[in-house]
Amino acid sequence: MPELPEVEVSRLGLIPHIVGKTIREVIFRTPKLRHDLTPTLLRYITGRTIQRIERRGKYLLFDCECTQGGGWLLIHLGMSGSLRFVAPKTPPQKHDHVDLIFNDTTLRFRDPRRFGTLQWSEGSNVLQHPLLRSLGIEPLTHEFDGAHLHTLLHKRHAPIKTVIMDAHCIVGVGNIYAAESLFKAGIAPTRPAHELTLEQCNLLVAAIKETLSESISAGGSSVRDYVHSDGGAGAYQLACAVYGRHKLPCVRCGASVALIKQAGRSTFFCPHCQQ
């Protein structure tokens, strides 16, 4: 469920609660998520004070620097992961895999499908971690503009939708926002990426930024003492123009929204508005 906006909303929700606080204890109830959760990881984290929380793509990065040296905790929510604050000693429910216990609160990681992960990155240069170092550009940065995208697409013959979802190209654009952004830009998801004109790249970049930003704003308004729910009826989902609207009328022209498969993922689009 989490795409970039959900992860960013989680980050913003976490900051006021745990930055500056020390992890007193860690509980792993599940030996394996996407990767093994080693006792070593547990040992590294315990006693660390969270200095700040950053984000790279859909990875949450907890700066755990201390006097003994730098280190970062990486958390990826996968498809079904969520982080939530619970009162101390709250009994765990099914799929509650990890607790980070602070003095006054507990941060609980739940993930039914276990596609999420927790990783330790030793040292201060977390961006060189194997899972992060080959990630593509952040879509909400100044450097991500039409000309940049045009260059990225130069040698890519795969469909544009597949390419903007490729985290080695652009991070954080998941299946929903890829569909919504292409609709907004009026570009067919099937178009070979390298065929997009500079003008279309400008439109697509604007659409991606707008889609992601709007979603962050919408999600941010609903966060209080818990950090992102487990999907379901997210505020943004109600605002989808094409995603999940197979056979329903296009909000712009009334034509029937189409559904196709691309690289194993569902793609929704309007065959009339998107060329």
Added chain:
DNA sequence: CGTTACCCCTGGAGGC
């Protein structure tokens, strides 16, 4: 190198 297929895992929806 670029691209696709497969895999990790559980739960919910819908057909029979």
Added chain:
DNA sequence: TGCCTCCAGGGGTAAC
């Protein structure tokens, strides 16, 4: 009701 199949907002890796 139960059983079966398919689907799900991610992404790393192997293989072509």
